[in-house]
Amino acid sequence: MANHTIAHNVYVPFLEKKGILSWILSTDHKRIGIMYLISISFFFLVAGVFALLLRYELLTPASDFVQPHTYNVLFTLHGSIMVFFFIVPGLAASFGNFLIPLMIGAPDVAFPKLNLGSYWIYLLGTVIVLIALAKPADTGWTFYTPYSATTDTDVVLITFGVFVLGFSSILTGLNFIVTIHKMRAPGMTWHRLPLFIWASYATAVLQLLATPVVGITLLLLITERTLGVGFFDPAKGGDPVLFQNFFWFYSHPAVYIMIIPAMGVISEIIPVFARKPIFGYKAIAYSSLGIAFISFLVWAHHMFTSGISDLAATIFSFLTFLVAIPTAIKVFNWTATLYKGSIHLHSAMLYALAFVFLFTIGGLTGLFLGALAADIHLHDTYFVVAHMHYVMIGGTVMGFFGALHFWYPKWFGRMFNETVAKIAWFLIFIGFNVTFFPQFFMGIQGMPRRYATYPAEFESLMALSTYGSWILGLGIFIMTINLIAGLINGEKAPQNPYGSLSLEWQVPSPPPLENFEEIPHVTDWTYGYGKKK
Amino acid sequence: MTWIPEVASNLASKVDGLLILITLLSLVFFILITVVLVYFAIKYRRKREDEETPYITGNEPLEIIWTVIPSILLIILFVYGYVVFKDMRTPPEDALEVTVEGKQWLWTFDYYNGKKTINELYVQHNRPVRLVMEAPDVLHSFFVPAFRVKQDLVPGRYTQLWFTPTKIGTFDIFCAEYCGTGHSAMLGKVIVLSPEAYEIWEKGVKADEGAGVASLPPAELGEKIYKEKGCNACHSVDGSVLVGPSFKGIFGHAAVMQDGSSVNVDENYIKQSIIEPQAHVVKGFQPVMPSFKGILSDEEVTALVAYIKTLK
Incomplete structure (x- = not known):
C-alpha cells in the first residue's frame, strides 16, 4: 500500500479559488471533471424530461398529447442528447478526469491544457446542437439514410454538433492513454492499478480509434445533404446500407465506451464495501481489453435484417456471442467478491448491486438479439428498446449514480443524507424495472419501436411502462435534490469514510490543488483488504 | 395474451x-x-x-x-x-411470388396475374410465398409478428422474404424501420385464405368483400376504404395535421394551393387529388402522395368522396 503523504505545506483544497475565470480557465483535472459533471448531468436531466414526455404520449394508443411528428422529434432528441451529450462523455470525462491522476498518484493528466481544450470543444458542440433545436431533427439518434438525407428538418446542424463533440472525445482518450502510460507513481505497476484505470484505459483506446469513423460518417452525410454528393443515395450510385456499416462501426464500440467505465466503477465500489480483494483481478482487467477489441468486430449485429449477406450475418452473430464471454466473466467475479465479505449496504453499494442485477438482465437479453433467427423477429421492436435500456440505465447509469454517491465525499468534501439516498435508490430501482421490464413482453409480441401510435392490444403494458417512468423520474428528482442539498449543508467529509485502500482516499477531502504533497511510492496493489500485515 | x-x-x-x-x-x-x-x-x-x-x-x-x-x-x-x-433465408422453388413496394406510408402488393392491392396482402393457406420487395424513397421494414419474419426494404436494391402461412385468418403487418412522420401508421394486413376462397379472389371477386360490403351505403364504404387503404396514415378526420391536410370540414370550402391559387374542394378536386395527387398541392404540404390510379375503382373513389362530405 502507498505511503501516506505527510503534510508539511499548508493544505489548500482545489475548490478554494472562486470566480468564473477560476473555472473556465482552470487546467486542474478535478475542476475540469466538475465542469463535465455539471454539463453531462444537465443534459441527462434534459433528455430525461424528453423521455417523460414521450412516455406520456404513449399512455394511450392514439396520438392525443402531441402529433406524430413531434413525437418523432422527442425520441430523436431524447436519444441523441442522452447518447452524445451524456453517456458517451459520461463517466470517462467526469469521473475519469477526477480520478485517473489521483488513483495513479499523479499531479494531473499528461496534457492539462489539452484537457481544458477538450472541454471547450465539448461546450462548442453543445452550443451548436442547442442552435439546431430551432428546427429539431426527426431522424432518430441513428441518422439513417436516406431519410436523414431527405427530411426537411435540420439534420446538418445537429450532426455537425456531434461531429465537433467527437474531437473532445478523441482528445480526452489520447490524454488518458498517455497519462496512464507515463504518469503512474513509482511502484504503481500495471497489475497494481485500480480496475477503474484499466477500464478507463480500454475506453480511451476505443475513443481514440472509433470516434474518427463516426466523425467521417457524419461529414459524408452533411456533404450529401449540402452538396448533393451521392455517398448513400442509390440514384447517384451510393448505398444506404453503407451508412449503417459506417455508423455502427463507431456506435457499437461506443456502447462499450459507455459501459466499460461503469464496470470499472463497480470494480472499485464492491471491494471497499465488502472489505474483500476484487475476485479475479486479472480476469476483470484483461476482459475489459478483450471486450474493447472484440467490440470492433460485431457492428453488423445491428443489421441482420438490413439486407447484408447471409455469410456476413453469420460471422457477425458468432463474434457477438464471443463478446458475451468476457462480460459474463466480470459478472461472476463481482458476485464472487462478496463471498465471506463484511458487506456494508451503503447507497453506493446498493447502486453497485443494482448494476450487477440489472446488467445481468441486459446481458442475457442480448443473447436473444445475437442469435440470428431470434433477432429477425425481435429486431426494431420494444425488446431492443428494453435490452439497451437495461444495459444503459441498468448498467451505465447505475454505475454513474454509484460513482456519484461513492466519490461524493472525496470530490466535494461533504456528505449527503444517506437515508434519503437509499429512498431515492429504491424508487429508481423499482421505477426502472416497472418502466422497462414490460417492454420485453411487448417486443416479443411484435410491438415495433419508434411508433407514435400503437395497436390497442398493447395499451395496458404501455401504460404500465409510463407509470414506471413517473416513479423513475421521482427517484432521480429526489436523488438530485439530496446531492445538491449535501453540497450546501452536508456534514464535512472525513478523508477516508469507507476505509478504502485506493490512493485517492489517502489525501484530504476535497483533495489539495496539487493532489499529493509528495508523489507517493506504491508498494502493494489497491485491493489488499483483509491481507495480514 | x-x-x-x-x-x-x-x-x-x-x-x-x-x-x-x-x-x-x-x-x-x-x-x-x-x-x-x-x-x-x-x-x-x-x-x-x-x-x-x-x-x-x-x-x-x-x-x-x-x-x-x-x-x-x-x-x-x-x-x-x-x-x-x-x-x-432459403425460399422453396415453387413459392408464389408477390412484388411488394413500401413507400411513405403504405404497402402495395403486385401479384402474378396483374392484380394489385394496397395494405392488404392476399395469400393462400399452406402455400409458400416469396416477397420481392423494393422501396422508392427511404428504408422500411416488412414485419409480420405472427409469422416471425422481418426484412428491410432498401432503396436501390431488391430484398426478399418468404413464409408459408399455416393458419387461416388476418395478421398484422408493421413497418419496423423508422421511415418518418407516418411510420406508425404504415400498417397492413396479411389475409390468409383457404384454397377455395383464394381461387375466388384470384378470379377477381374480392373474397373478403362479399355481398355484405357491396351493399354498404357509399359513406360507410368510404370510411372503410379510408381506414383500409392507408388514407388514414396521412389524413386525419378530426382536424389534426399529419402528413397531409385533414379531411375534416374541407368539402365545399376553398383551399389555398402551393402556387397561391385557390381551389374549391368539390367532387372533382377530390377525385383528381386521388388519381393525380401532384396536380394541385395544398399550401404547406409536400408533394409526396402516391397516385391511386388503377388501385381504387371508380365506385371506391365515389365512396371516399361521399365519406369526406360527411366530415363536417
Whole structure:
C-alpha cells in the first residue's frame, strides 16, 4: 500500500479559488471533471424530461398529447442528447478526469491544457446542437439514410454538433492513454492499478480509434445533404446500407465506451464495501481489453435484417456471442467478491448491486438479439428498446449514480443524507424495472419501436411502462435534490469514510490543488483488504 | 395474451423453439446470479465495524469453469440461431411470388396475374410465398409478428422474404424501420385464405368483400376504404395535421394551393387529388402522395368522396 503523504505545506483544497475565470480557465483535472459533471448531468436531466414526455404520449394508443411528428422529434432528441451529450462523455470525462491522476498518484493528466481544450470543444458542440433545436431533427439518434438525407428538418446542424463533440472525445482518450502510460507513481505497476484505470484505459483506446469513423460518417452525410454528393443515395450510385456499416462501426464500440467505465466503477465500489480483494483481478482487467477489441468486430449485429449477406450475418452473430464471454466473466467475479465479505449496504453499494442485477438482465437479453433467427423477429421492436435500456440505465447509469454517491465525499468534501439516498435508490430501482421490464413482453409480441401510435392490444403494458417512468423520474428528482442539498449543508467529509485502500482516499477531502504533497511510492496493489500485515 | 405471440407460419414455431431455449438458459443464469447475490448480501452483512475478512484474490479452476461452460452454451445458441436463419433465408422453388413496394406510408402488393392491392396482402393457406420487395424513397421494414419474419426494404436494391402461412385468418403487418412522420401508421394486413376462397379472389371477386360490403351505403364504404387503404396514415378526420391536410370540414370550402391559387374542394378536386395527387398541392404540404390510379375503382373513389362530405 502507498505511503501516506505527510503534510508539511499548508493544505489548500482545489475548490478554494472562486470566480468564473477560476473555472473556465482552470487546467486542474478535478475542476475540469466538475465542469463535465455539471454539463453531462444537465443534459441527462434534459433528455430525461424528453423521455417523460414521450412516455406520456404513449399512455394511450392514439396520438392525443402531441402529433406524430413531434413525437418523432422527442425520441430523436431524447436519444441523441442522452447518447452524445451524456453517456458517451459520461463517466470517462467526469469521473475519469477526477480520478485517473489521483488513483495513479499523479499531479494531473499528461496534457492539462489539452484537457481544458477538450472541454471547450465539448461546450462548442453543445452550443451548436442547442442552435439546431430551432428546427429539431426527426431522424432518430441513428441518422439513417436516406431519410436523414431527405427530411426537411435540420439534420446538418445537429450532426455537425456531434461531429465537433467527437474531437473532445478523441482528445480526452489520447490524454488518458498517455497519462496512464507515463504518469503512474513509482511502484504503481500495471497489475497494481485500480480496475477503474484499466477500464478507463480500454475506453480511451476505443475513443481514440472509433470516434474518427463516426466523425467521417457524419461529414459524408452533411456533404450529401449540402452538396448533393451521392455517398448513400442509390440514384447517384451510393448505398444506404453503407451508412449503417459506417455508423455502427463507431456506435457499437461506443456502447462499450459507455459501459466499460461503469464496470470499472463497480470494480472499485464492491471491494471497499465488502472489505474483500476484487475476485479475479486479472480476469476483470484483461476482459475489459478483450471486450474493447472484440467490440470492433460485431457492428453488423445491428443489421441482420438490413439486407447484408447471409455469410456476413453469420460471422457477425458468432463474434457477438464471443463478446458475451468476457462480460459474463466480470459478472461472476463481482458476485464472487462478496463471498465471506463484511458487506456494508451503503447507497453506493446498493447502486453497485443494482448494476450487477440489472446488467445481468441486459446481458442475457442480448443473447436473444445475437442469435440470428431470434433477432429477425425481435429486431426494431420494444425488446431492443428494453435490452439497451437495461444495459444503459441498468448498467451505465447505475454505475454513474454509484460513482456519484461513492466519490461524493472525496470530490466535494461533504456528505449527503444517506437515508434519503437509499429512498431515492429504491424508487429508481423499482421505477426502472416497472418502466422497462414490460417492454420485453411487448417486443416479443411484435410491438415495433419508434411508433407514435400503437395497436390497442398493447395499451395496458404501455401504460404500465409510463407509470414506471413517473416513479423513475421521482427517484432521480429526489436523488438530485439530496446531492445538491449535501453540497450546501452536508456534514464535512472525513478523508477516508469507507476505509478504502485506493490512493485517492489517502489525501484530504476535497483533495489539495496539487493532489499529493509528495508523489507517493506504491508498494502493494489497491485491493489488499483483509491481507495480514 | 400469452408471452409468445400467435403462431401462423412454418417459420414461427422454429423461431419459438430458439426463443424458448434462450429464455430457459437466461432464467437459469439469472436466478443463479440473483440468488447468490442476495444470499451473500444478507449472509455476509457487516455486523461489527471491526470484522475481519479473509484475503481471497481469486480461484483459477473457478475462472476456467465459468469461462468454459458459458462458451459451450453460447456456441450452441449460435448454431441453433444459424440453422433456423438458414431456413428463413432459403425460399422453396415453387413459392408464389408477390412484388411488394413500401413507400411513405403504405404497402402495395403486385401479384402474378396483374392484380394489385394496397395494405392488404392476399395469400393462400399452406402455400409458400416469396416477397420481392423494393422501396422508392427511404428504408422500411416488412414485419409480420405472427409469422416471425422481418426484412428491410432498401432503396436501390431488391430484398426478399418468404413464409408459408399455416393458419387461416388476418395478421398484422408493421413497418419496423423508422421511415418518418407516418411510420406508425404504415400498417397492413396479411389475409390468409383457404384454397377455395383464394381461387375466388384470384378470379377477381374480392373474397373478403362479399355481398355484405357491396351493399354498404357509399359513406360507410368510404370510411372503410379510408381506414383500409392507408388514407388514414396521412389524413386525419378530426382536424389534426399529419402528413397531409385533414379531411375534416374541407368539402365545399376553398383551399389555398402551393402556387397561391385557390381551389374549391368539390367532387372533382377530390377525385383528381386521388388519381393525380401532384396536380394541385395544398399550401404547406409536400408533394409526396402516391397516385391511386388503377388501385381504387371508380365506385371506391365515389365512396371516399361521399365519406369526406360527411366530415363536417
